[in-house]
Amino acid sequence: MGRAPCCEKTSLKKGPWDHEEDQILISYINKNGHSNWRALPKQAGLLRCGKSCRLRWMNYLSPDIKRGNFTKEEEDNIINLHEILGNRWSAIAARLPGRTGNEIKNIWHTHLKKRLKDYQSPQSFKRHSKKINQINNCIHAPNSPEISSSETSVMTTDSSSIATFDTTIDDQVVINQEEMDSSEYFAKIDESFWTDELATENNFNFVTTMDGEEFQSLDIFNSTTIMEDDIDMDFLFNFFIKTEEFSELPEL
């Protein structure tokens, strides 16, 4: 014998919820909570299965949900988080207060996928390649990191790591760190590049540049996403050289 048998699946209502059903569910949960979704519809007097009640509450009725359009900042965050986390909508939602995985999934399929395609268009690449060239010029010094100009990313490595500066997304820079077994390239990045400079606060961090300016960032796995509307080359360069040993600092 396993658990007690599931709810009888006969004569249960499907399809869109009406206002009356919503009110019943809201008032029941406000009064009793939702510790047992399976038992809830029967106790509340709803002709729905527990799963349907849970979905309705989690995706629509819960007071924690922020209704309304996504801001550009939220959309940018989704794009960055998706790049790092993939289609893990609930994980993305956990980092966007008030938004549900379902909502994020919907906005991804309707708006953002299309927007991302546009970023990666030849016109957009041309626009971003200017940014890449700027970085290329500013970091081209002895022992400095090197940049792959044929791609939309920037690389710097030491014997154990590689950093990828992804500049394909407008006004944001994603810095990825991965293991690397080759030691033939470039300057060293020590541990402080990824950790010492970052003060953790609820997954969000602050990156401090050489001149003391703070930028909000988000650390997930081996990536750091800098949340800033206007990432300029001074910032990126300063962020970089803080952990590097440049004998000469090139002009921007």
Added chain:
DNA sequence: AACGGACCCAACCGCCTAAAG
């Protein structure tokens, strides 16, 4: 005004995992 295609989004479906029995 009518039509058709594109878009939006709530809800369903089916799978997976952890836990209950």
Added chain:
DNA sequence: ACTTTAGGCGGTTGGGTCCGT
């Protein structure tokens, strides 16, 4: 140890709405 289920998740669907012709 095994079976069965609840809860959770991502993929998909389909009805409603919008918009261009």
